[in-house]
Amino acid sequence: MARPGGRSARVQEAVHTAVRELADEVGRDALTVPMIAARAEVTPSTVYRRWGDLQALLSDVAVERLRPEAPPEDLGDLRSDLRAWAEQFLDEMGSPAGRAYIRDALLGDPDGSNAGQCSAYAAEQVDVILARAADRGETAPGVETVLDHVVAPMMYRILFRPSGHDGTYARDLVTRVLDAPGL
Numbered sequence: 001m002a003r004p005g006g007r008s009a010r011v012q013e014a015v016h017t018a019v020r021e022l023a024d025e026v027g028r029d030a031l032t033v034p035m036i037a038a039r040a041e042v043t044p045s046t047v048y049r050r051w052g053d054l055q056a057l058l059s060d061v062a063v064e065r066l067r068p069e070a071p072p073e074d075l076g077d078l079r080s081d082l083r084a085w086a087e088q089f090l091d092e093m094g095s096p097a098g099r100a101y102i103r104d105a106l107l108g109d110p111d112g113s114n115a116g117q118c119s120a121y122a123a124e125q126v127d128v129i130l131a132r133a134a135d136r137g138e139t140a141p142g143v144e145t146v147l148d149h150v151v152a153p154m155m156y157r158i159l160f161r162p163s164g165h166d167g168t169y170a171r172d173l174v175t176r177v178l179d180a181p182g183l
Helices: 007-026 033-040 044-051 054-066 078-094 096-107 113-135 143-160 167-178
Strands: none
Touching (some): 007 033, 007 044, 007 054, 033 054, 044 054, 054 096, 054 113, 078 096, 078 113, 078 143, 096 113, 096 143, 113 143
């Protein structure tokens, strides 16, 4: 088991940084394990031993890049909070960089663990929004309901119909879930 903050963490950070920098400099399709290893100042065998192959490494970097950096903004009410988050999610994930990260996360994910981690990131963000609403006494749907009726349709559009979605689309999904009978 790797020690947090130990050599393993330093190697991971150096390799992840090398991937991001080199992808910006030469393009993602030009990346090679030896190029990444040289930039990270590790041996290619270190990269292969830890990640197995380039696709698994790119997948690991993508999952890390898809992790939200901050909790969702608190705008004072459920509808505003969820709309703002959904618009930001759609904008970030639907961007060319976001779609590339999603592709990489899924391509190097034979057991589905990366997809599960990305789903957990979205669920955690939604849970924060819903918990705030509950603290304010607002009626809110469950996390799974929001994932099914807001996040899932957006992900479908991002992956299979990557044009024509915008903030209006995200806001409409939120309105539909919040105005659904029984809520």
